[in-house]
Amino acid sequence: MEQPLLSYNNIYKSYDQRSVLNNVSLVLEPGMVIGLLGKNGAGKTTLLRSALGLIAPDQGEIRVFGEPSDKLSAQSKAQIGYVPQQTFGYEGFKVADALALHRSFYPTWDLQLEAKWLKRFELATDAAINDLSIGQRQTLALIMAMAYHPKLLILDEPVASLDPIARREFMGDLFDLALDSGSGILFSSHITSDIERVASHIALIKDAELILIDELDVVRDTIRRVNFTEQNIDLSAYRVLNLQANSAIIYGYQGEPIPGALAINHLSLEQLFVELHG
Numbered sequence: 001m002e003q004p005l006l007s008y009n010n011i012y013k014s015y016d017q018r019s020v021l022n023n024v025s026l027v028l029e030p031g032m033v034i035g036l037l038g039k040n041g042a043g044k045t046t047l048l049r050s051a052l053g054l055i056a057p058d059q060g061e062i063r064v065f066g067e068p069s070d071k072l073s074a075q076s077k078a079q080i081g082y083v084p085q086q087t088f089g090y091e092g093f094k095v096a097d098a099l100a101l102h103r104s105f106y107p108t109w110d111l112q113l114e115a116k117w118l119k120r121f122e123l124a125t126d127a128a129i130n131d132l133s134i135g136q137r138q139t140l141a142l143i144m145a146m147a148y149h150p151k152l153l154i155l156d157e158p159v160a161s162l163d164p165i166a167r168r169e170f171m172g173d174l175f176d177l178a179l180d181s182g183s184g185i186l187f188s189s190h191i192t193s194d195i196e197r198v199a200s201h202i203a204l205i206k207d208a209e210l211i212l213i214d215e216l217d218v219v220r221d222t223i224r225r226v227n228f229t230e231q232n233i234d235l236s237a238y239r240v241l242n243l244q245a246n247s248a249i250i251y252g253y254q255g256e257p258i259p260g261a262l263a264i265n266h267l268s269l270e271q272l273f274v275e276l277h278g
């Protein structure tokens with residue numbers, strides 16, 4: 001089996017005795033695009049930053065390309081692309097100068113890709129970074145993180161400030177990048193439609209715990225809301241993600257009848273997210 005690009009093994013992290021990551025395990029293999037979904041404060045940024053050695057977990061082990069994340073070699077670091085939630089450096093630079101400096105760190109920089117994206121997103125190279133809109137800055141940050149074909153791409157809400165057209169195009173490129181070059185992508189987002197469009201896998205984080213990690217198609221196909229009147233309905237054949245007085249969200253449904261169920265309904269990713277947090 002190929003070595004995972006990134007693996008989290010039983011990660012715990014607390015701040016002031018408040019748990020932010022609770023026993024999180026996750027593996028990113030080449031070709032996977034994992035969309036990390038969770039509400040504000042769920043622990044997404046903490047999880048992403050800890051992969052880069054920027055945050056040290058209290059317990060557990062994180063490996064990137066097989067190396068411990070807090071002792072990454074320079075060679076491994078050069079194969080990671082990271083776009084934080086808040087960009088940016090290069091204040092006082094023009095776009096062209098910032099790109100030239102950034103490019104100089106990466107021998108695998110793809111000038112054609114850079115030119116294609118600059119054109120597509122209408123970023124003027126003579127514009128001053130300080131004058132760019134938030135969305136334009138985010139676009140530039142994405143170009144800077146992706147144009148050297150990193151093996152591992154970690155994106156913290158990468159497209160939140162982009163308009164829907166730019167979002168759609170970038171998300172498409174992300175997916176192509178992963179599939180073409182055997183890279184892997186872990187990105188966080190609140191935008192369930194973006195995750196549905198490009199992710200191969202979804203990781204759902206709630207109250208510091210990874211409550212679901214699986215292929216997106218499997219999640220879509222086997223998640224259901226079950227309505228019932230009797231409290232003694234037997235749902236033991238499923239993973240119950242949420243249990244209310246007269247309904248439950250179950251995972252692992254295969255189309256069979258459930259005795260006592262009044263209704264068994266599909267849930268979109270957005271409905272799942274809303275209902276889990278309702």
Ligand SMILES: Nc1ncnc2c1ncn2[C@@H]1O[C@H](COP(=O)(O)OP(=O)(O)OP(=O)(O)O)[C@@H](O)[C@H]1O
Binds near residue numbers: 041044046085
């Ligand atoms: N350095 C810190 N000190 C104390 N608490 C922190 C620190 N960093 C993060 N936290 C807390 O940890 C929790 C998780 O934060 P994190 O930034 O990982 O969430 P998130 O899922 O990325 O949220 P968002 O979607 O709003 O970006 C939050 O409650 C946050 O306040």
